[in-house]
Amino acid sequence: MGDSRDPAGGPWVLGVDSGGSGVRVALAPAGPAGAAGGSPGPASAATPLAAASLAADDRPAVTGPRGIDAASLMERVHPLVERLTAAAGADRIAAACVGAAGMATLGDDLRDRLPDALAAAFGVRRLALAGDAVTAYAGALGLRPGVVVAAGTGMIALGASADGDGHEGAGAWRRADGWGHLLGDAGGGAWIGRAGLDAAMRAHDGRAGGSMALMAAARERFGPLDAMPAQLYPRPDRAAVLASFAPEVGRAAGDDPVAAGILRQAAAHILESAAAVRPGAGPVDVALAGGLFRMGEPLLGPLRAQAERLLPGAVLVPAAGGPLDGALLIARALRHGRLPLPADPRLLTLTDRPGP
Amino acid sequence: MGDSRDPAGGPWVLGVDSGGSGVRVALAPAGPAGAAGGSPGPASAATPLAAASLAADDRPAVTGPRGIDAASLMERVHPLVERLTAAAGADRIAAACVGAAGMATLGDDLRDRLPDALAAAFGVRRLALAGDAVTAYAGALGLRPGVVVAAGTGMIALGASADGDGHEGAGAWRRADGWGHLLGDAGGGAWIGRAGLDAAMRAHDGRAGGSMALMAAARERFGPLDAMPAQLYPRPDRAAVLASFAPEVGRAAGDDPVAAGILRQAAAHILESAAAVRPGAGPVDVALAGGLFRMGEPLLGPLRAQAERLLPGAVLVPAAGGPLDGALLIARALRHGRLPLPADPRLLTLTDRPGP
Structure with missing residues (x-):
């Protein structure tokens, strides 16, 4: 033509x-x-x-x-x-x-x-x-059925089906999460950073669930932890501040079981969102889009490890x-x-x- | 005299x-x-x-x-x-x-x-x-060694010891948590409310971990859930809005395993904070202060049930x-x-x- x-x-x-x-x-x-x-x-x-x-x-x-x-x-x-x-x-x-x-x-x-x-x-x-x-x-x-999870500071999953009679615009979108750092965005950058800072404050207090490695990383990044609340709460970009700590959780995960546990949980939440929007139970490609996945193996490893259990039949692919x-x-x-x-x-x- | x-x-x-x-x-x-x-x-x-x-x-x-x-x-x-x-x-x-x-x-x-x-x-x-x-x-x-956990919107634990030689002002204070709704306050009202709303949004999305009971309660209280982010994030009193949902979690806990799980976790976090500030390992009175405990059995039950494991030797008492x-x-x-x-x-x- x-x-x-x-x-x-x-x-x-x-x-x-x-x-x-x-x-x-x-x-x-x-x-x-x-x-x-x-x-x-x-x-x-x-x-x-x-x-x-x-x-x-x-x-x-x-x-x-x-x-x-x-x-x-x-x-x-x-x-x-x-x-x-x-x-x-x-x-x-x-x-x-x-x-x-x-x-x-x-x-x-x-x-x-x-x-x-x-x-x-x-x-x-x-x-x-x-x-x-x-x-x-x-x-x-691309323009085919499947699932994309987009994760940066936030986290949202979008699925597209091609069911119906195949005419233009058939099928439907499904969305999961993307509700922001107080209501969801489970597994996203702010979620990971917040969990990491929670573990830092726990170590600082001597509470259960603390991580000395994350406490040290948080002090390095933000200064004395007693001053964290006064630093964080007045800012309009609180979610971004939380997300800025996510790479530290990734760096700590190799040696620190608490950090590794946070990323295992984050990966599970990402897969749960993908599962909620998948178009049917058959094989599906799930593309991982957004800056969070630049963290690499500390997050991609737990995603692969849990995919078969939480998202059977899925193939995880990088965003094109x-x-x-x-x-x-x-x-x-x-x-x-x-x-x-x-x-x-x-x-x-x-x-x-x-x-x- | x-x-x-x-x-x-x-x-x-x-x-x-x-x-x-x-x-x-x-x-x-x-x-x-x-x-x-x-x-x-x-x-x-x-x-x-x-x-x-x-x-x-x-x-x-x-x-x-x-x-x-x-x-x-x-x-x-x-x-x-x-x-x-x-x-x-x-x-x-x-x-x-x-x-x-x-x-x-x-x-x-x-x-x-x-x-x-x-x-x-x-x-x-x-x-x-x-x-x-x-x-x-x-x-x-009162004016004796022990632990007080104060929980309303937030959550903080304070312990006082009487060690030293017994002269006025001897001993020391220990504090745990109280870091606000983004960094801690684990088990407090905003923490419970946020976990409840997370479960509501999960049910709304069809994600794992959702609660239909909490979804219904959230709709009843806040209107259509798609509009929750636009309602919540611009407000200056976000923590209080989250905490306002805590009583709904308490009401749902009798029949809803997700709500019950949230309160079990909240109770564990409260006990962890108390454990971090207890003056020594011996018997200790732990007073429960603040409006959160007006929730009653849905929270007090899990506190008692987990106290022996997480806070051995403690007696939980209501605030005088x-x-x-x-x-x-x-x-x-x-x-x-x-x-x-x-x-x-x-x-x-x-x-x-x-x-x-």
Whole structure:
């Protein structure tokens, strides 16, 4: 099928990743239809950014009374895309995917106004608006059923099924955890760091369950432990402070049974979340996405060791790419007319505009 | 020993309890020497307030750059004491104890200026400045060695030993936990409530470890669980919100094994903290103070069931009284010339001024 017969009308696709630290955009050739995902391995997700040109703005889109403000997001995106299209000699963008943190709960204005705005500015006819968990899913695992656990400071698991009759948007998303450091995020960075500091304070007090190694690490990092409460509680970024201690737990785990126990428990919680969202009981790929897994063996070992018990039939795979890769993959699939991921009124909405 | 031979020179004593919700004072006859504590049972602590007149100001003392401001505390205390002394016909106050939340870390100005201020205003010659944990200890257990665990939203254990040669102020205080809801307070109200909400969110997600009973209770109390993070995280009183769910865990524990497991774990943590501060390995009374224990059997049962294993030789006793009782007890002991509690530069300092 040549470009002249392509109903979407153009060889370029756009990916956008909007979050708390700013907005990133990627422009790429739509590529041949076969590159749009749906292949069984994660390799299909590994390449999008390699072929793309990138631009970023470190000012996040503004959130107002109607949620994330569409005009504010367009203000960020517009000059970035103009720059990229000019440099690439791209005349028209056939399809785009905008992934945004908060799309599910704060995305009404984006859903109302972005389709017109992107059509007017760049001729975008097919558009996907996705939660950042969905673009993270696609970036990590591609456009196929499975499970992605995304773990950084927090922890969330997202599963996609392909059941139903196979038409575009069939199947369903399932989500587990992601409730923040006081209500859940079990096994994430803040959870691990908090458990590590709990063990440090226990050693400091002479209580059961303490770890001298973690006490020493906490003193090294934060100073006298008596002053920890005064240091931690007034800060707005408490969860990040807790998560900053997670690598110390990883470093201690080789020699310290308390630290090793914390990571064994964290791995179990991550697997429990994955199990809650798996699409059916059959074999499933579970992609591990997010910065927490850079801890390496101290966490990956306990994940592998407990996977067969808590998540039978699963294959743990590293994430192939990030959310911007995922946005490009979704845009490419749209351009070629088929997106095998489940549509969802909050997590993934599609707009298809007739041609001019 | 009659009042005419009393070196402290007066039959009245004053107790002050200063905290975040205001200032309370109690004026009482010093009573016979034998009522000053040191007796083996908690009964000696049960009576002080019954014989006292009380007054309160719901404005807390101001905390400034030097910590709790002595002038501000005197501003609150002065009219209250004048009112009580006038009503009681008390001419002079022989001894006083001021217990204040934050005395340990924010008490420098109080230690510098309160002795002169109270001497000038009311002729107070013997003064004890105590952390609120110390007055809570004395109120709960009296003036004898032992352990007090104080549990409300938070959880702290305080132990006092009587080792040394028996002179006034010998022995030492030991403290465990009290590190707040992110670093510890293990087994306290916020800890129990948070564990209960974790189990509610697990049931909501279909994760392992969930409780349908706690999920239902959380919905009843907080509304749709998807909205819990947006409700909880912006609030400044997050720990109190978490603790507000602890009674639901207590109510569910009769039928729900997850809730029962949370309270068993909470009881274990409380006993671990008590064990860390016990004065020696011999028999010891452990007083349970604070609002959390009003939960009753769902928590007291697991405490008793695990005490012999985690805290061998301990007898769990209910708190005889509160912090203001404790302040009066300490003031009475001072007036009679002997305070058998350990002196400590931050937790309990004594001033003895020569007579006129």
